[in-house]
Amino acid sequence: MSAEEKQNSQTYQGSNSIEHPENEKDVSEYIRRFYKSGISLELIGSGSKRKIGKPLQCEKILNLSKLSGIIEYLPTELYIKVRACTPINQIEEELKKNKQQLVFEPIDFGYLFLGKSDYGTAAGHVACNISGPRRFKVGSVRDHVIGFRGVNGKGEIIKSGGNVVKNVTGYDLCKLICGSYGTLAALTEITFKVLPSPNESETLVVLNLNLDSAADLLAKALSSSNDVSGAVFLPNEPQSNDYVANVEEIFSLNDLKHASSYTAIRIEGPKNSVDERIQNIISELNVKNNDNSILKTYQSEIFWKKVKNLEIFSSAKNNVARIVLPPSYCTQLLHHLEPSKFRYYVDWGGALIWLEICELTEKIFEDIRKKVVQCGGHISMIKLSDYLPYVEEVFTVNKNLYNISQNIKKSFDPKKILNPGKMYTGI
Missing domain, CATH: 3.30.465.10 (Uridine Diphospho-n-acetylenolpyruvylglucosamine Reductase; domain 3)
Structure with a gap:
């Protein structure tokens, strides 16, 4: 140069x-x-x-x-x-x-x-x-x-x-x-x-749910009286070489079974209270017979640290967007975007979507932004790949x-x- x-x-x-x-x-x-x-x-x-x-x-x-x-x-x-x-x-x-x-x-x-x-x-x-x-x-x-x-x-x-x-x-x-x-x-x-x-932190992880079932489960958990402090859905990873499949490796914990998707609910507080609320939420959500895992404090803290630090995108060279919207519109937006074409996960019980986009053009970005706004939300491009020539506004x-x-x-x-x-x- x-x-x-x-x-x-x-x-x-x-x-x-x-x-x-x-x-x-x-x-x-x-x-x-x-x-x-x-x-x-x-x-x-x-x-x-x-x-x-x-x-x-x-x-x-x-x-x-x-x-x-x-x-x-x-x-x-x-x-x-x-x-x-x-x-x-x-x-x-x-x-x-x-x-x-x-x-x-x-x-x-x-x-x-x-x-x-x-x-x-x-x-x-x-x-x-x-x-x-x-x-x-x-x-x-x-x-x-x-x-x-x-x-x-x-x-x-x-x-x-x-x-x-x-x-x-x-x-x-x-x-x-x-x-x-x-x-x-x-x-x-x-x-x-x-x-x-918090003295203790435990996480209930329900395995192998699809997007709609997971969204329904998270909504019920947040509306319960169990004082949930974390609610995330990690879906099945897209079968594409454009995305790095690493969820199984990143979330390799002794008490977490391997699955196609993870729907995780966190409970924090004094030990006796946490134990009681975990059992309450299992009963209220009717997931006792589901395939699930319970992470105790040490593994629970590791799990949520990896979630919050966006570690599933740690090898990503693609564009990453942050979408905040009313939880009731989460599944509607994702179905419109055809989630099989993207890599994403849902946090805040449906109010936050982290979205990795491989092929992002101005037209694709504007289509996503328009739909997000129609759902009452806003989108921010947090990471732009080097090959993307120009985006007029990275925030809504x-x-x-x-x-x-x-x-x-x-x-x-x-x-x-x-x-x-x-x-x-x-x-």
Whole structure:
């Protein structure tokens, strides 16, 4: 590749294009300087989620990785305050010492993009607002961020929330920052709400169900009084060389029988309660005579860790989409898409579909997006293969919400210098 071609590449980084601020004051000074000059900035931490959203071609890169470390952790007050680029696995290891956790179950996207673990940073998870299997019970990332500090597109230091769970100000900027993909502010500090880890976790796995039977079973489980915290359907893998068949290998657990499909329901809490609720749900779902497995705590935790970390896509070179929709439309959408042509699994009891697409053209993508919108949902292209030439918008665009997003962007970043176009064209 010639020097000119490198400079025109979307991933080109000149020797003077990357800045490494060491603290919040540095971040403010850099952004204020670039705001005055109208220089566009790409914000990155560890880069673990850099490929989500549109590829950027900015004049400068602001690498915030030096803003790392735990500032304050008070287990009895149920919060932890960290610098923005503190590794998530460092936070989780600290919480484990007091049997606490981030209950939104941070996803390790390293398996999807690199084929190995790369959890990323606190800021990356807040910026994307993508949560794990417990989402339908405990809420998303944004429901567990109780405070932050950051720098807006004018170089002004902003803050919201604090160290308490209750917010009485009426202005909850945390909700705006979460899921903004770095288009509103450069985060410098984040305060998370933390909660106790469950004593026990057991998973009922019903084997060899088809899509419709599994969806019906998950719906009944979620509407029961057994306080389900995980509900996933892993279907039979497509018989095609375009997809890597690896479910049997990934979910190779001593107490899990091999099957064409897995419908898994998780129960968490005190041991006696978990044992009782597992038996209740077996009885209520009438699956006592079905071919099933029960995973105790150790194997249950391994199973759900692999589910949340998208490990079945760890060898995928194809496009991967994330579809969120009302659970009642899940089977309708999948039948329309002809699931035998795709690789997918269903999470959140039917409200989330992870979809691997081998041959994705603009026409196919628009057809999928149109059907998703008709079902009251939205689609995000999380991973785009290198051979896909162009997708106009990788996130679902709603005209009214787009206009609102534009106004919010103007308030935080009037010159649109922070991650411009990362989410939507013009934002």
